[in-house]
Amino acid sequence: MLASAKTKKSVTKKSSTKKTTSTKKTSIKKIAKKITKKTSPKKITKPKRTKVICISHKEDADGISSAALIRQAFGGDALLVDYPGQMEALQQVVGDEKLKSLYICDLGLSKKTQDEFIDIMKTLRKNKVSVTYIDHHDIDPDVVKSLEKIKVKVIHDINECTTVQVYNAYKSKLNEHATFVATCAAITDYMEDRPIGSKLLQMYDRQFALISATVLTYNIVGHQKEPDYLLYLVEELAESKFPHDIPNTFEFAQIQVEKLSQIIAKVKAGMKTMKNLGHMEITDSGASGAVNFVMGLSGKDVGVAYKERIDHGIYAVSVRGSKNCKVHLGKIVNLLATDLGGSGGGHDRACGAVIPKPKIKKFITELNKKIK
Numbered sequence: 001m002l003a004s005a006k007t008k009k010s011v012t013k014k015s016s017t018k019k020t021t022s023t024k025k026t027s028i029k030k031i032a033k034k035i036t037k038k039t040s041p042k043k044i045t046k047p048k049r050t051k052v053i054c055i056s057h058k059e060d061a062d063g064i065s066s067a068a069l070i071r072q073a074f075g076g077d078a079l080l081v082d083y084p085g086q087m088e089a090l091q092q093v094v095g096d097e098k099l100k101s102l103y104i105c106d107l108g109l110s111k112k113t114q115d116e117f118i119d120i121m122k123t124l125r126k127n128k129v130s131v132t133y134i135d136h137h138d139i140d141p142d143v144v145k146s147l148e149k150i151k152v153k154v155i156h157d158i159n160e161c162t163t164v165q166v167y168n169a170y171k172s173k174l175n176e177h178a179t180f181v182a183t184c185a186a187i188t189d190y191m192e193d194r195p196i197g198s199k200l201l202q203m204y205d206r207q208f209a210l211i212s213a214t215v216l217t218y219n220i221v222g223h224q225k226e227p228d229y230l231l232y233l234v235e236e237l238a239e240s241k242f243p244h245d246i247p248n249t250f251e252f253a254q255i256q257v258e259k260l261s262q263i264i265a266k267v268k269a270g271m272k273t274m275k276n277l278g279h280m281e282i283t284d285s286g287a288s289g290a291v292n293f294v295m296g297l298s299g300k301d302v303g304v305a306y307k308e309r310i311d312h313g314i315y316a317v318s319v320r321g322s323k324n325c326k327v328h329l330g331k332i333v334n335l336l337a338t339d340l341g342g343s344g345g346g347h348d349r350a351c352g353a354v355i356p357k358p359k360i361k362k363f364i365t366e367l368n369k370k371i372k
């Protein structure tokens with residue numbers, strides 16, 4: 001893919017050019033030594049912190065769009081992760097001696113991950129890295145307190161999607177097109193009816209926004225195994241492209257809709273039901289793409305779809321509730337997943353979990369019991 005290869009180059013260039021001159025060339029070091037008593041020796045050995053990194057959720061338009069707006073406002077590089085890969089990415093950046101500021105977007109925390117998350121934040125803050133955490137998933141208030149105590153900037157509102165919050169916090173650094181990027185993200189997260197989200201949507205023709213958000217989403221979902229393409233999307237959105245201006249997005253979306261129609265047929269054939277939920281193991285698509293069909297076609301108020309991540313020894317689980325579902329699925333799933341040695345959480349009617357492979361049956365039977 002030519003375009004994405006090109007972008008990758010420009011991404012890496014941007015992040016790495018500035019620093020090399022002062023640190024790597026030994027000749028400069030020697031000269032510096034001779035000249036100085038004034039320049040402190042620390043400046044020669046320790047690289048200056050200049051890097052901006054945004055770790056964001058790679059699986060949907062809210063995560064990708066958040067990364068795009070952070071890039072437009074602050075530059076830097078995006079590191080796109082899913083929930084199982086979240087902590088790994090954090091551990092990777094914590095050791096980066098050039099990291100100056102870190103933005104973490106659209107990545108909710110759970111009982112399982114929050115303590116480790118706070119520990120990593122402490123290390124970053126000790127190293128004087130400025131950290132901003134922006135999210136809208138349900139969060140333990142004590143975690144917010146702990147983060148604020150160590151001066152991690154927390155932007156958190158469960159009533160607006162992450163991109164809308166990024167837009168709202170940094171609009172002075174963003175161009176007008178950022179409103180459209182945020183609108184698409186709000187639509188994908190079912191949050192275009194919220195106070196800021198709805199005002200943004202009003203700026204555009206509704207159908208135009210819906211088709212753009214949908215095509216963007218299908219391109220994100222269909223390229224989960226192509227990290228370079230996802231980074232390319234971040235860059236194109238940061239450069240104020242509409243989804244239809246990015247080559248081949250509509251053609252690709254058509255392929256995705258065809259795949260989805262095949263998933264409908266497979267769910268009809270393979271779905272199982274319990275008293276309070278429908279569930280199905282997914283093997284050849286994403287769990288989150290199938291879960292709405294599982295719920296809808298099962299006739300139950302809760303649907304569960306799960307897909308094995310062979311490399312991680314876990315199942316990635318997606319859970320959806322209908323409008324009749326009166327329990328807070330995110331909270332129930334957070335506790336249950338943690339009890340089973342996994343992690344999870346999210347919204348009242350849409351959430352996810354990571355469950356150790358041998359515990360998946362138990363997860364489903366227990367969830368069925370808890371959602372009467």
Ligand SMILES: [Mn+2]
Pocket residue numbers: 062063106136161162189
């Ligand atoms: Mn989101």
